[in-house]
Amino acid sequence: MTDVRGIGMTSQRTRLRLIERLKADGIGDERVLQAMTDTPRHLFVDEALAHRAYEDTALPIGFNQTLSRPYIVARMTELVLQHGAPNRILELGTGSGYQTAILSNLVGEIYSVERIKPLLDKARARLRQLRIRNVRCKHGDGFEGWAEFAPFDVILSAAAPESVPEILLSQLAPGGILLLPVGGDSQKLVLVRSTPDGFEETVIEDVLFVPMRGGVQR
Numbered sequence: 001m002t003d004v005r006g007i008g009m010t011s012q013r014t015r016l017r018l019i020e021r022l023k024a025d026g027i028g029d030e031r032v033l034q035a036m037t038d039t040p041r042h043l044f045v046d047e048a049l050a051h052r053a054y055e056d057t058a059l060p061i062g063f064n065q066t067l068s069r070p071y072i073v074a075r076m077t078e079l080v081l082q083h084g085a086p087n088r089i090l091e092l093g094t095g096s097g098y099q100t101a102i103l104s105n106l107v108g109e110i111y112s113v114e115r116i117k118p119l120l121d122k123a124r125a126r127l128r129q130l131r132i133r134n135v136r137c138k139h140g141d142g143f144e145g146w147a148e149f150a151p152f153d154v155i156l157s158a159a160a161p162e163s164v165p166e167i168l169l170s171q172l173a174p175g176g177i178l179l180l181p182v183g184g185d186s187q188k189l190v191l192v193r194s195t196p197d198g199f200e201e202t203v204i205e206d207v208l209f210v211p212m213r214g215g216v217q218r
């Protein structure tokens with residue numbers, strides 16, 4: 001049984017080293033750094049990889065997918081919080097559930113969609129183990145958003161479409177933001193804000209995410 005508190009498996013020192021590294025890389029929001037300190041990343045990967053969980057690196061989670069590197073999780077979370085105190089968030093690409101767990105500390109309600117069923121099942125089990133209760137997950141295609149619970153203050157994607165999907169824009173609340181990687185071989189992290197005058201797009205930085213794929217996988 002893996003220790004929920006992460007004692008033994010990964011020392012407190014190893015974890016704090018990651019936090020120092022994130023600070024050095026420009027993550028300044030204390031709320032984000034605290035959430036990253038408190039969330040046991042090693043529980044979101046297979047036990048064989050747990051010893052690498054506090055390195056600033058992406059890690060495989062099976063099905064050709066990866067848990068994003070801590071820096072990008074922190075950066076995206078920081079951008080979400082800069083936008084205010086979002087109540088309702090839609091996350092596309094639950095994956096391991098790690099980004100979901102980080103967000104659950106900081107925002108009201110999270111709706112999270114994953115297209116690969118076995119990944120979603122594992123993520124759900126982890127969130128339950130950590131007693132995270134403000135998350136609702138669904139096996140589905142993120143390209144469709146989640147109309148039932150729209151509009152969202154924030155929509156955040158961990159998978160990259162070739163261009164910004166119109167449907168997602170239509171599920172944003174007034175003033176809401178869509179934060180997502182866009183592109184194929186060369187991707188940019190893009191923030192789209194819904195304003196009274198239309199959608200305003202800001203390019204944040206170069207990134208590398210897995211592609212967003214349509215349909216679902218059982």
Ligand code: SAH
Nearest residue numbers: 093095096098099115141142158159212213
């Ligand atoms: N936030 C995740 C990152 C997982 S990688 C984590 O912290 O672990 C991105 C995930 O997006 C993968 O699990 C992939 O299956 C999923 N994905 C890709 N296209 C999708 C789509 N159309 N709808 C929902 N999820 C999708």
